[in-house]
Amino acid sequence: MFLKTNDLQCLLLYLDAFTDEEISYLYKQLNDMGKSMVFIQCEEVLEQKIPPQSLVLKETFQDKIFGPQKIIESAMDLTGFESYQMLVVSKSHQQLKPAINLPIGTVLYNKNPHILYEDIGHLPDLKVEEIEKIPQLFNLTTGYFSEIVTTYITQYKPLSNSGYVFRFFAQSEQTSVEMISAGRYFGPKHSLYESIQLSKRITKSKSETSQNNLFKSIYKPIIQFINEQNLVSGITRVPSRPEKADRLAPIVKMLSIELGFKDLSSNLICINNYPTHKNLGKEQRFINVRNQFKADLMEPLEHVVIIDDVFTTGATMLECAKTLYNAGVKKVTGVVLGVNQFADEFLDRYIVCENCGGRLHLRLNNKNRSAFYGCEHYHQHQCPTLSYGKGLNRMVTENSIKLANTLDKF
Ligand SMILES: [Zn+2]
Known part of the structure; x- marks a missing residue:
């Protein structure tokens, strides 16, 4: 399911x-x-x-x-x-x-x-x-690991604490990195954006730290698994541009302490405020990040894990890996919460407010981990909210394929 x-x-x-x-x-x-x-x-x-x-x-x-x-x-x-x-x-x-x-x-x-x-x-x-x-x-009740463990029906209990991950090799002309992704990320234009809590939580984490512990609990077992296959020397993250907060560094710090690996956040840094990626195509993104990172290692390291939240083209991940390889690291493995999924522009998936007919959006509770559906016109009409379970159920059943004519069923 x-x-x-x-x-x-x-x-x-x-x-x-x-x-x-x-x-x-x-x-x-x-x-x-x-x-x-x-x-x-x-x-x-x-x-x-x-x-x-x-x-x-x-x-x-x-x-x-x-x-x-x-x-x-x-x-x-x-x-x-x-x-x-x-x-x-x-x-x-x-x-x-x-x-x-x-x-x-x-x-x-x-x-x-x-x-x-x-x-x-x-x-x-x-x-x-x-x-x-x-x-x-x-x-x-299963699915990809990060999508399942970030799905809270109440504030206390995620849907499940296990799920699947997938692996792939990110490649550019000069570099290759084995990647493990814990799930999928759906952007605001994707028809699943209003269904999946992971995507909303990642968006929320861009501006505050309430999701850090939850995200740490996703990275941790994956890095332990990587370490069982191939001993890990240290952990770092894709660094933010200098003008931005280093959002992932606190998570790297927690992981390093709990797992006993070197915290390499200060050894891999971004040296320039390169322009944002948002409107760039794949090739432009690779050019945009070229030589924007710097690695300073005190000693030669065998195997470094780099974490990031969303993987889109892999431009920054591959550039960071290349920087580490050039500094003498033998193997780099990447771990991400989700890989960005292509949206189908012809698909829309939504539910409407029973009070005013406006659209309901998936929202996260600011005080705890629960999620709920709230109306876009809440401030105007004080519309009632809907629990995540009820809203998701409506999302699934009201957006199914409709048969054009009612033929007799077998
Ligand atoms: Zn409403």
């Missing part, structure tokens, strides 16, 4: 590349759980052994061009379920991409531990490496 779905009932499986064993395993598991399954057969793919009497949809050439919305509508029609009760699973990231922003759960099943660098801006709701994980998704 993801923050984008509700009451999962049905699995849509893109058949390409699935073996007969995997198909029959999933079919049996889902059947035992009382869940439905619809197979999507692609044109040119060899015939797999599909269990008799199962539901099959054929992907047409048009579906390939225009994306999976029609297939999902056919599956809704065939099963009677809403799109938010469905999970689409594929072994191909390319095949999954057009479904990622639709109101349906998306899962990439793929044994490669790394996501391709060019794909990180279009991440599915989850990537799993073991087939046994897929049926479990119907029973669990």
Whole structure:
């Protein structure tokens, strides 16, 4: 169960590349759980052994061009379920991409531990490496680690304290860094911006420190994991420009004390107030940060972890890594809370105030960790607020794919 779905009932499986064993395993598991399954057969793919009497949809050439919305509508029609009760699973990231922003759960099943660098801006709701994980998704409240542990229904308890992370290699012509991201970041133009607390918390952390402990609890187990694979010598962060507050340095300090690693914040600094990145394209960002950082190490270091909050193009992360490599560091690993996701400009996802019809926005309580929905016209009409759980439930159910005509359901 993801923050984008509700009451999962049905699995849509893109058949390409699935073996007969995997198909029959999933079919049996889902059947035992009382869940439905619809197979999507692609044109040119060899015939797999599909269990008799199962539901099959054929992907047409048009579906390939225009994306999976029609297939999902056919599956809704065939099963009677809403799109938010469905999970689409594929072994191909390319095949999954057009479904990622639709109101349906998306899962990439793929044994490669790394996501391709060019794909990180279009991440599915989850990537799993073991087939046994897929049926479990119907029973669990799960998702990416940082998105789940920053989701507070009340001020006391996060949704869960475990979740998935993903890995990729950030690369430029001169540098490569292995990255671990704890989740996804959705900017204000993204249709999930008003659903996911992580993005709001990151925005809030730009101007104050109330989220520091929560963010520390995300970085900490990831750095411990990195240390188990490859001993860590010290921790630093992507430094802010000199005119800005060094927001991540206090988190590095806490992590260094708790984990017993060297705090290298003062050893990697930004030396210029380079122009802000906001309106720059990928290549301009790389030029913009070139030679803007300086590393001074007292001794040679083997392995340094750099933390940052949001990873967009990787320009600053790679420039910091290059600066550390040039200062003699042998290996650099990056850890971020989220990778910035591309928005689909045609998608809007919102709920309206029952009092005045204005839009409800996801807001964070200033005194504790809870989140709630508040009306954009609150000051004018004193509209009542909505709890996060109720608001998210409305967000999911009111923004599902609507079938154009009401055909008889099976
Ligand atoms: Zn209102």
